[in-house]
Amino acid sequence: MELTFLGGASEVGASCTLLQVAGRTLLVDGGMRPAAREGQSRLPDLSLLNKQPPEALIITHAHIDHTGALPLIASLLPHIPIYATESTRVLTEVLLRDSVRIMEQEHLRPDGETPLYNAEQVDAFLGRIQVMGFRQPFAPLADSPGITVQFIPAGHILGAAMLFFETPEGTLFHTGDISLTDQRTIKGLDINALPKADVMITEGTYGNRSHSSRKEEEQKLAATVQAVLARGGRILCPAFAVGRAQEIILILKAYRASGKISPVPIYLDGMVRSVCDVYQQQSHDLQPTLQRHLINGRRPLFADPQLHVFSVRSFERRDLVQHTKPKMVISSSGMLSGGASPLYALDIAAREQDCLLFTGYQDEESPGYALLNAKQGDRIRIGEEFVTLNCQVARYNLSGHADANQIQAVVSKVQPARLILVHGDSEALKALSQRFKHLSVAIPHVGTTLSITPTAKVLASSATSQRAIYADALSPGTTPLLAGSDPGQDMSSPTLQALWEKAHTHGPLRPWTSVELGQHYYGPDYRPALRPLIEQVLRDATTHFKLGRLGAQTTYQPRASEAIQRLTPLVDLVPGEVVLVQGQNSSPQIALVLSAPQDGTLSLVADQWKQAQRPLNVIQLLPGVSRPEWLILAPGEIKQQLQAWRKQLDNCWIDLFTLWERAQGQPFTYAQLCTQVADEDERLAWGLELLAHGRELFNREGESWLPLEREQVAKNPGFSQHLALIRAGEGAAVMVNDQPASLTGKSSWRLFEIQWQAGPTAGQHHKVRSANIRFK
Template sequence: MKVSILGGGSEVGASCLHISMADTNLLIDAGMRMHGDELLPALGMLENLGSPEAMLVTHAHADHIGALPIVHSLFPSIPLYTTPPTADLMKIMMKDSYKIMEQRSRETSTLLPYTEEQVSSLLDSILLFPASGSLKVGNLQITSFRAGHILGAVMFLIEGEGEQLLVTGDLSFKAGRTIQGAQVPHDIQPDVVIMESTYGNRAHTDRNTEERRLAEHVAEVVAGGGFALIPAFALGRAQEVLLVLQDYMEKGLIPEFPIYVDGLVTPISRIYKNYPHFLKGPVAYRIRKNGDVFLTEGRCKAVHPKERDEILKGKPGCIVASSGMLTGGASSWYAQRLVSEEKNAIFITGYQDEESPGRKLLNLADGLENNLELNGTSFQVKCRIGKYGLSAHADANEMNRFIQTLNPTYTLLVHGDDDARSRMADLIDPRFHPVLVENGQSYPFEKRKSGIGITGKKYKVNEASMKLREKIGSLLLYQPENENILKLAVCTGTHPKTNLLICQTLKGKQLRISLGQVKETIGSWNQSIEILKQAAGEVFSFSRPFLEKINWSVLPDQTLSFKEIVETLQIKNMDDKLAAAIALQGLPNENRMEEQAGIIHYKLDQKVKRQLNDLELPIQGLKVNPAAAMETVRALFANHPRFIRCGVDDLGRGNERLTIYFDFPDAVSQSERNDLSDVIKNQTGWTVSFADSVRQDLLQTRLLDLLGNSIGSPSIHLHERNVAVAMPRPKDAETLILTFKEATGFDLQFKGEPLSASNDKNKELFQVSTSSIKLENNQALEEAKNWAEERGLAIYKTGVKQQIGQTIMEVHFISPEIAIQHGADLEELSYRIGMPVTYAKNPKQNEIIRLTLEAISKSWDIKKNPSIHIDKKLVAVKLASMPDENEQRETSEKVRRQTGYSLEVIV
């Protein structure tokens, strides 16, 4: 077997492979480069490699088919095979590529690489790969497997005379919105795999997150009166983008706006529509039901070049146009006209060649460029620029697992830049012999003497290396050298010579750690790094909420591995597993033992299980950091009238606590303090204390606000929590005393009064000592009505009832808190009707809600009706955002005056 790399080896572009097996020659793909002077593969090598007996095409992207007209002109009688969708797509892609090259050759005064007649001759010669998926060429059997990536893309398994070779073409394992992911052939073990490595140096972000970002950002730009241009690869990416935007509209997640489709996107979308049986089930169903899902009537408009100016003068919308790298075509035309206005945007969704305008646009967004050159003209970029991960290529971890599944003797890495291929080679296990191929080179492989397979150096492993390899693909909880904290990393490979694990942090940094640094192996992870970062960030910053859900007492009194513990506790979620692993590291050393290399066992007994349940062990993340704790407290107390500040006290021996300071701590009841302590403990993990210090300066201010300037110099008795003022007892003394007590926790004493004078302030029955004529019940009720009108009191009901053998009038205020403020008035009513008076103990909840809504500004975005909390004497209202502080204070005071209830604003 001999594999020759004519192009696409150490680059993305001009892919072309010559395969010689079992005395049969094949040519797989012949693409073009998008930039530079050398657009074609090294086709001159074919003279010495032997004429191919057939040509195979993996898929219809230009970097895989662009040079086929030349190859076909060199070998016009040789059959060219590809799948039916690829054949149809090639007819559009080849003709469009020729037009672009023709225009470029005129602009640069260069020679076209081939003629229009050569393109037509090639397209007429295409043969369809058999529906059975198997083809015989010479002494070779060729089998196709779905490759994902785009419509019609396939891998080729080539077998002959005891040798097997798999050519992947471009791969995508995660199904997009249009097509299914690659078909993994589990029942083969090829001698050689030729695999793409476009994204060999990275892991993809979460697809759903990226789609949501794109849809929402496009909607923002259009809502702001601008156009959002999405330069998209016409084949594959554009169809994905069209489905994303329309699905988000149909679900009501973004507003409706027009989508303008230009360039090759339109005819290619129509070809996708013609192959519903190659598409994913939901898309195929919608095509059969509605006729189309890409160019839907009334939502997506296919634009003719003559209409472009009118589009930009019309209603703002989203433009999906080819080419995806802004190298020419419709997207370049639109970019020239949109790039210099701030209200517009250009959103990049795919791979960008280093020399492409799209790459330079991204560099500009990163501050690496100042101006963008399009079609020979420089433009100052003012529009919004965004990048979104909607890749149709496999990422590094997926390709590594793919190679492990295939178990080849050799792995040739093609179709990637130097960094991507190098990182991919480091990631792949050495026993699969990763090779960084070069353009223009041939790679021969000698057949074994048995005639089955090819020779290759046997990979010898020792037990230590095998233990290391078992960690690949797992999340590792490790302790960095010279640090006393735990961190998380993903094991991506091993380094057999040094017996170190090659890992990647959640921020993408590569590091090597020893097996001894690994504190626990959490398990495998196959989702995006972004999801893992969010879950791990929550656990590491505050593990308590996760640990409080775990009942450790159900574990037996045995020595168990982490895997056994997780299975017994039935822990499924990764964040809960991570929290459990962190907690187990808090066990005493005598309860942790390494029974096998790299596997920790935990000795569990009643004591440590109780300590785990009660969170009494030194567990990382049991409380948030001090800054976060104080920020939480400040947010919690944002509307508390008594709160002044909070701080962290060092109690020694590593113990800390939060201390909360009120201006008048006695005005905050013990039950409220207990509730607040519980809330803070739950939200931060911190123990709370409350300072006893009183703001004496504010006592004077409070008295002045309450009594005016006639109080003189008050006498403050801190120990007795009493303030005496040198002024005679006013008429509304009871109300003033109660108000002052509620606000400060201090008793208020007037000139010449003993301290006990205020002790009957909470009486619920009002009756004057001076006798008066008792009115008949109806007369009493009429008199109560006159009494309320004279004083401007809002009374909702009055009634006469028998209580403790006497007739009593009950007056209904909006709340008992308002009633208590009118003690003197109730005593006067008692004198006027000749009977005791009391007030209703239940608030008028509907009336409180009504008055609260009237008090709230219309600019407040209320999410739902206010809710009443009788036990806390407050009314809560939920808003979309926090209102102005002064406006909130004024509204709260108005609600308190009218209802007696405090106003709590929740966001």
């Protein structure tokens, strides 16, 4: 086994490690140096790939010091497979697209460097990532099933993974970046679930220090924030957009809600906004408490205008900077080396009552490091400008990295024969190495190659060795296989009905995410690769689920069985069909279908609104009527046709009371009613009446209309009066406003047609409310 360090050794940045084992070559990460020193490349030493090009690429997590060079590496190696967790893939897309934007802006400056890659290379790289789930071993090389990798949750940021390699030459455990401390967004790594390994590579960012209590640091941070706000100041928290910013937002919201921080607005700017969206979209990887908040509270986790947490759009930024009212701003980047933070910092640094509040690692070459070491009155540089430092500068430790004691505990659990320390400056790594006097410890530099022959192999457990390994589960054109299934078996996607049954059985009254539905359907065999299959099935979910939003995710709440019976036929609608829809204020309308249903919606024109895309569930009844010839008309003309038709239908004499009596307590469907009515206008008129007034005489259960009991209807004096007039029938003598008249036999909802018997209007017909008619 050989390990070559292309970057990230005795430094923080450009993490990139080449693993050669059993005659095969794998690459772990490919980061950038975000704060490269003058004359230093931002890239790992990629020339070292020429001797032995890697055959697969595995990504630990999304931070730019681990992914920033990957689009370039992927373009140099266009055919190798690439693996990451689902959340890492989504976050990497946000970071790399922002990286391209920044490089293009820098290129325009006189001293700017040529961009390392472009948007097309990022697109190509992202399209090749194969998503794998946590704790699901896979073979990164299809023709080498003896080399397997497993992603293990690292507790660092959303989606971050440790890598456990099982190979013919022994086992290797690569921690990437790790945290044992539970954060507000994600849980720390589970030290009791770590495997033993022959060789271990671990980060040592904080190898020479111990973290103070997380709770105490939060309390100190909140106290400082409140002191600044109390004196009328503003606070800027420059924060790493991935992980740290989300932690700070939740901390400030919590202390503000408890009354320990004044109720001033919180503003989110820069890449922080888009990363917050990803965190909500990938809520299944968040802390269980946050998942419950999203499900039960139904409120966004981060930006929430109702709670005075606002996302700042770029054109609003300068106005916000100029307003000096107390506020809190959380913006990228965490070291003030780019993003939106420098614009705020230039104004805040000059005001005595304001505060710059740092919470994370500061590279020695970064503006943030310079600020932390500056004194009041010093002239400091932020971006391209200089300003006199007058504001308060504070720092609190909310690190997402393990400290020296925690790293020691992880190493003790893994029990490696060889330990390799990376991702830290020389001082931190040397201090950390002193804790492992009984281990063979190496501290490599960039370019170092270590040849390792493990002295004692840790054999894989029988449970691990028996697990199915899938190297090409996500290859184009293949059907993903389920762990533990027969590799030759075609595992088709579930049906919508099957997903509904799972949700209806386990949680009929709550919304579900697509990930939850997949987990319940596949059980322990679920992995992120199956999420696209689930979401493809859910494209027409409107028939079985009520759709909602949970942050950035679509949610699916199972409908009642009766509602499914009603909605299922709607997926077969074709353009030109006439349907009855339930409009605003329960006013039913006639509508013409303009397009076949897709993704649970279809295009309609109704008699009361213009063309619009509406969900299937607004359609209530299908009268079996069509007007395909109207499809050649403009939407406005179709609306006019429907309005004219509606006026014509309003003149139909349709009386639900007669239908209620005729049913004799037996349920019926609208479809059955339509088979008894040949006239299209009459079908539509019955349907409109059922939607407008049907629930006063019938209980609707799915497609069935069940007449209310006679005793219940008789309790309404108006209904009793109306029924008595119907039973009296045509020709019955009545009095209307003390004038003699007779019934013509025509009636509708609470109206009758009468014929006057005397006076100047004798023989004329007139509509009269049933309440105004009395028997003679």
